[in-house]
Amino acid sequence: xxxxxxxxxxxxxxxxxxxAAERLAPIAARLDLEGDRESFLANLKELACLGFMGLxxxxxxxxxETGSVAFSLAITELARACASTAVTVSVNNMVCELIQSxxxxxxxxxxxxxxxxxxxxxxxxxLTEPGAGSDAAALATRAEPDGAGWRLSGTKVFITxxxxxxxxxxxxxxxxxxxxxxxISCFLVEAGTPGLxxxxxxxxxxxxxxxxxxxxxxxxxxxxxALLGRLNDGYRIAMSELAGGRIGxxxxxxxxxxxxxxxxxxxxxxxxxxxxxxxxxxxxxxMIADSYTELEAARLLLMNAAFRKETGKSFAKEASMAxxxxxxxxxxxxxxxxxxxxxxxxxxxxxxxxxxxDARITSIYEGTNEIQRLIIAREVLRSFS
Amino acid sequence: MKILVCIKQVPDMExxxxxxxxxxxxxxxxxxxxxNEYDEYAVEQAVQLKEQLGGEPEVxxxxxxxxxxxxxxxxxxxxxCDRAVQVQDPAAHLKDPWQIAxxxxxxxxxxxxxxxxxxxxxQDRGSAQVGVTLAEILxxxxxxxxxxxxxxxxxxTVRRELEGGLKARVQLKTPALVxxxxxxxxxxxxxxxxxxxxxxxEILTLPVGELLHExxxxxxxxxxxxxxxSGGIVLEGDVAVQVDQLLDILRDKTTVLR
Ligand SMILES: Cc1cc2nc3c(=O)[nH]c(=O)nc-3n(C[C@H](O)[C@H](O)[C@H](O)COP(=O)(O)OP(=O)(O)OC[C@H]3O[C@@H](n4cnc5c(N)ncnc54)[C@H](O)[C@@H]3O)c2cc1C
Ligand SMILES: Cc1cc2nc3c(=O)[nH]c(=O)nc-3n(C[C@H](O)[C@H](O)[C@H](O)COP(=O)(O)OP(=O)(O)OC[C@H]3O[C@@H](n4cnc5c(N)ncnc54)[C@H](O)[C@@H]3O)c2cc1C
Numbered sequence: 001x002x003x004x005x006x007x008x009x010x011x012x013x014x015x016x017x018x019x020a021a022e023r024l025a026p027i028a029a030r031l032d033l034e035g036d037r038e039s040f041l042a043n044l045k046e047l048a049c050l051g052f053m054g055l056x057x058x059x060x061x062x063x064x065e066t067g068s069v070a071f072s073l074a075i076t077e078l079a080r081a082c083a084s085t086a087v088t089v090s091v092n093n094m095v096c097e098l099i100q101s102x103x104x105x106x107x108x109x110x111x112x113x114x115x116x117x118x119x120x121x122x123x124x125x126x127l128t129e130p131g132a133g134s135d136a137a138a139l140a141t142r143a144e145p146d147g148a149g150w151r152l153s154g155t156k157v158f159i160t161x162x163x164x165x166x167x168x169x170x171x172x173x174x175x176x177x178x179x180x181x182x183x184i185s186c187f188l189v190e191a192g193t194p195g196l197x198x199x200x201x202x203x204x205x206x207x208x209x210x211x212x213x214x215x216x217x218x219x220x221x222x223x224x225x226a227l228l229g230r231l232n233d234g235y236r237i238a239m240s241e242l243a244g245g246r247i248g249x250x251x252x253x254x255x256x257x258x259x260x261x262x263x264x265x266x267x268x269x270x271x272x273x274x275x276x277x278x279x280x281x282x283x284x285x286x287m288i289a290d291s292y293t294e295l296e297a298a299r300l301l302l303m304n305a306a307f308r309k310e311t312g313k314s315f316a317k318e319a320s321m322a323x324x325x326x327x328x329x330x331x332x333x334x335x336x337x338x339x340x341x342x343x344x345x346x347x348x349x350x351x352x353x354x355x356x357x358d359a360r361i362t363s364i365y366e367g368t369n370e371i372q373r374l375i376i377a378r379e380v381l382r383s384f385s
Numbered sequence: 386m387k388i389l390v391c392i393k394q395v396p397d398m399e400x401x402x403x404x405x406x407x408x409x410x411x412x413x414x415x416x417x418x419x420x421n422e423y424d425e426y427a428v429e430q431a432v433q434l435k436e437q438l439g440g441e442p443e444v445x446x447x448x449x450x451x452x453x454x455x456x457x458x459x460x461x462x463x464x465x466c467d468r469a470v471q472v473q474d475p476a477a478h479l480k481d482p483w484q485i486a487x488x489x490x491x492x493x494x495x496x497x498x499x500x501x502x503x504x505x506x507x508q509d510r511g512s513a514q515v516g517v518t519l520a521e522i523l524x525x526x527x528x529x530x531x532x533x534x535x536x537x538x539x540x541x542t543v544r545r546e547l548e549g550g551l552k553a554r555v556q557l558k559t560p561a562l563v564x565x566x567x568x569x570x571x572x573x574x575x576x577x578x579x580x581x582x583x584x585x586x587e588i589l590t591l592p593v594g595e596l597l598h599e600x601x602x603x604x605x606x607x608x609x610x611x612x613x614x615s616g617g618i619v620l621e622g623d624v625a626v627q628v629d630q631l632l633d634i635l636r637d638k639t640t641v642l643r
Contacts, residue, residue, distance in 0.1 A: 007456040011463065011580045014419065019574055051577030064577035 016077035048118025061112035079255025084209035090248030102229035120166025137181035143172035195220030206357030250326035257330030264337035298326035423504025432465035462583035463575035474593035482514035
């Protein structure tokens with residue numbers, strides 16, 4: 001048993017922390033309030049140059065080969081400063097890992113260096129549809145054979161990074177006659193492909209600097225080489241890659257929760273009411289104790305899932321547990337952080353209201369926490385049947 | 386050309402420090418360590434010079450200390466140094482600057498470095514002696530507190546910071562040693578692939594006993610937090626008078642109005 005990070009992991013954590021403090025934190029509130037896509041993308045480009053877009057990707061394809069533990073550490077540090085940046089980095093990494101695990105040699109050589117180097121500002125994972133959210137296998141986007149290639153038609157919603165993504169991984173039904181989930185395939189669609197239309201951007205509660213859009217596929221023609229992975233294997237690919245992505249989302253939640261609690265604790269160490277510092281009241285001490293305990297537990301669950309992934313063990317159940325617990329813990333910590341600041345916590349003069357809004361989505365995207373429980377229960381019950 | 390960069394690993398300065406059990410230094414349990422800030426400028430400048438000269442110079446980074454300093458050495462390797470030397474000393478914190486400089490000199494003597502970069506001082510001890518003492522032992526020229534650095538044809542031109550915001554240009558021939566100050570450059574972030582590649586670079590471990598035969602010339606007798614001062618200065622009276630008093634204080638006691 002060894003819970004010590006390696007020197008490389010510590011250096012990656014330190015680099016992420018320093019970048020987050022120096023580049024992300026100073027503008028995070030402004031990006032949230034006003035949006036400033038240019039600055040947002042400029043930071044993403046720099047993060048790409050430092051190697052944060054393909055942490056778990058082979059150096060042959062321009063990745064950093066740091067492993068999943070370092071990925072978790074990096075996302076947590078970025079999220080302490082700017083959750084919008086962190087989610088973009090997390091999704092880019094998920095897309096990279098997906099291409100690396102099921103892509104052809106040509107696909108890997110074509111797309112991975114572009115995402116890793118930042119020559120594509122981002123990459124998108126286009127699974128969700130109006131009629132297929134939690135029930136992803138119910139998706140209705142069709143891919144029909146068209147000459148040598150495919151013709152895609154359908155509507156995707158809630159697609160992170162769509163306006164600036166260089167490439168989209170799109171799920172579509174290739175065999176409508178197959179049993180549910182059995183006839184879905186995965187395609188790589190480049191931005192600018194005729195028929196791929198980036199639609200309305202959602203106005204969101206939090207993570208507002210990161211774009212979330214509708215993506216329409218209107219008779220969008222793609223060549224045969226666009227098929228990613230095996231035909232009709234798309235649903236399995238989505239589920240297995242989302243498991244890795246959940247480590248990213250849990251790590252993001254942890255970063256936001258820690259940022260909120262660190263801020264609130266330091267605030268309450270100075271604020272005086274009733275002639276005493278707020279932290280001298282037991283009511284606040286319990287909030288501090290509970291939150292840090294839960295966040296520490298979240299960190300350990302995340303490290304365990306990441307370590308299992310990195311060492312080639314099964315990790316889907318552990319990733320779901322980590323995502324479920326970390327996102328709930330972060331939401332509770334943010335709620336308490338706002339409470340600890342009193343009225344000031346409810347205003348944009350302090351960052352905790354932003355943290356609270358940013359944390360909210362972590363129990364929803366990449367599988368709601370109800371869906372995480374279904375996954376965990378299914379895995380647990382398997383060993384009882 | 387051969388370049389040496391001397392770096393120290395220091396605690397995160399935001400930490401809460403407690404005396405160690407002997408009461409002569411801080412206790413290092415529960416502290417997070419990183420590269421001394423001034424040494425990052427030294428590493429950056431050495432790597433920039435290597436890049437300026439098309440990669441020709443060999444840049445060696447050295448640190449005296451316990452095994453945890455390997456992390457700082459790896460950071461320097463990830464930033465672009467070629468190989469590292471750990472002068473292994475679990476009790477480096479008990480050595481005085483003379484001993485640290487002597488140990489480094491014992492290594493550097495045989496290596497004939499053309500240029501040595503060190504930080505101006507360490508953030509924890511702050512003696513600012515190791516760099517200049519090392520230059521003296523090696524019998525080479527040295528300049529402290531540099532905020533600008535140029536190199537051409539065996540000759541170094543540096544800018545130094547003087548009191549009151551004045552600057553001076555100083556020229557010296559190699560071999561030479563410079564100590565680096567804030568403002569010299571902006572240290573790069575090590576890239577993640579370079580952090581991983583640094584694993585493959587050589588890190589030589591030399592026990593301090595093989596290099597150091599000097600006695601300490603000074604010892605830290607005790608380490609303690611000063612008694613807490615109560616209150617601050619409270620300005621009173623007419624607002625205009627208070628503003629004048631405040632300006633006087635800022636002018637005398639700080640650098641913000643210089
Ligand atoms: C900001 C943001 C970014 C996103 N980014 C992406 C992206 O990049 N790519 C992408 O493909 N998608 C993305 N999504 C979509 C996201 O993954 C879905 O919103 C999520 O999976 C939930 O689907 P839904 O919104 O349709 O909710 P629904 O599926 O309608 O769920 C509504 C509620 O019902 C519950 N529920 C549903 N089924 C069950 C069940 N069987 N048992 C118990 N409870 C159930 C859910 O847990 C939830 O509480 C994003 C969403 C947001 C808001
Ligand atoms: C949107 C908004 C509208 C408002 N409108 C008005 C208005 O119209 N008129 C007006 O006068 N005020 C108004 N307020 C102020 C509001 O009533 C105060 O913010 C509130 O009473 C809390 O005070 P505080 O913000 O100074 O927090 P603090 O008093 O600093 O409290 C911070 C935290 O410490 C806790 N705490 C403090 N003392 C103790 C204790 N002894 N034991 C345990 N815990 C303690 C608090 O419960 C809280 O969690 C408004 C505030 C907001 C945000």
